[in-house]
Amino acid sequence: MILVSGGAGYIGSHFVKRLLQNRSDILVLDNLSRGHRESIPANVEFINADIRNYVELKDSLSNYKIDAVVHFAAFAYVGESVENPELYYENNVMGSFNLIRVVKDLGVKSFVFSSTCSLYGNPDNIPISENEKVKPINPYAQTKLTVENILSDFSISYGINYAALRYFNAAGADTSGEIGESHDPEPHLIPIVLQAALGKREKVFIFGDDYNTPDGTCIRDYIHVNDLADAHISALRYLEDEKKSLIVNLGTGEGYSVKEIIDTAAKITGRDIQSETTDRRPGDPAVLVADNKKALDILGWKPEHDLESIISSAWNWHKNQKY
Ligand code: UDP
Numbered sequence: 001m002i003l004v005s006g007g008a009g010y011i012g013s014h015f016v017k018r019l020l021q022n023r024s025d026i027l028v029l030d031n032l033s034r035g036h037r038e039s040i041p042a043n044v045e046f047i048n049a050d051i052r053n054y055v056e057l058k059d060s061l062s063n064y065k066i067d068a069v070v071h072f073a074a075f076a077y078v079g080e081s082v083e084n085p086e087l088y089y090e091n092n093v094m095g096s097f098n099l100i101r102v103v104k105d106l107g108v109k110s111f112v113f114s115s116t117c118s119l120y121g122n123p124d125n126i127p128i129s130e131n132e133k134v135k136p137i138n139p140y141a142q143t144k145l146t147v148e149n150i151l152s153d154f155s156i157s158y159g160i161n162y163a164a165l166r167y168f169n170a171a172g173a174d175t176s177g178e179i180g181e182s183h184d185p186e187p188h189l190i191p192i193v194l195q196a197a198l199g200k201r202e203k204v205f206i207f208g209d210d211y212n213t214p215d216g217t218c219i220r221d222y223i224h225v226n227d228l229a230d231a232h233i234s235a236l237r238y239l240e241d242e243k244k245s246l247i248v249n250l251g252t253g254e255g256y257s258v259k260e261i262i263d264t265a266a267k268i269t270g271r272d273i274q275s276e277t278t279d280r281r282p283g284d285p286a287v288l289v290a291d292n293k294k295a296l297d298i299l300g301w302k303p304e305h306d307l308e309s310i311i312s313s314a315w316n317w318h319k320n321q322k323y
Pocket of ligand 1: 078169187188189190192204205206207208218219220258281284
């Protein structure tokens, strides 16, 4: 059985949908604090539990024969992590530690972890390879790095193999239109731009146009959520076959500026999208683009979706948002 923590969240739910095409023995664990019950397929077993509660976690998982864990459950807003680091250390570090301890005691040897490119802070080199120095500049990234370190220590001492998948900017939605991105409040650029296209917000605020980039706005590497989901399936296979750990960046290797995102969304939606430049958002690096060679070589994985496909799938979801 594959245990998926945070399987009701944005990336977790897309992973579950993709994994269901290969296997049916999936167990989703989520406390639904930010996830959506509607995003879990009816035929998937679901436990409503909180990773912060060690006893509850242990009790709920003890009866299952778990082969591998894919751990998505976490809070993932940089701004919120600066306002409330306590919440982030409690959920992302303590919660992950609880889960890792429980699965270690259950003898699970494969653990896939949602990590982040924000570990690299303001990187010295673009594109960013896994050899880039990690230097988190906010509590969110610190919590993810701490969990990577716990996993590294546990792999050495207890023989747990882990894959730390360092995501760049997850975006887009499953083409079925059944599941997609739904955060409240929504901090991410592409959903915000599409909400503006739908008239749900008046305009998009561009956080700074005085960066050292061609049009002055920040550049990010947007990766389709189903491409990310598929990389987890490849990572599970890698852990099972190779029996060793892996740290890998997941991005497309292509960067787009905030203005390019707004222009592409205007073209795809055929709507007018108003924007206004405001101050920089604290902690935003100018450019984050992945060097994804390692993922291509080691996982045999390749992103399938380009920016147009990302934005049109997200548009398909946001026009008829189900939750
Ligand atoms: N951004 C923006 N306006 C918004 C939201 C985001 O200009 O309303 C910019 C943000 O500064 C960053 C990029 O869009 O450069 C992507 O931000 P997002 O929050 O989607 O992802 P992040 O890169 O922070 O993980």
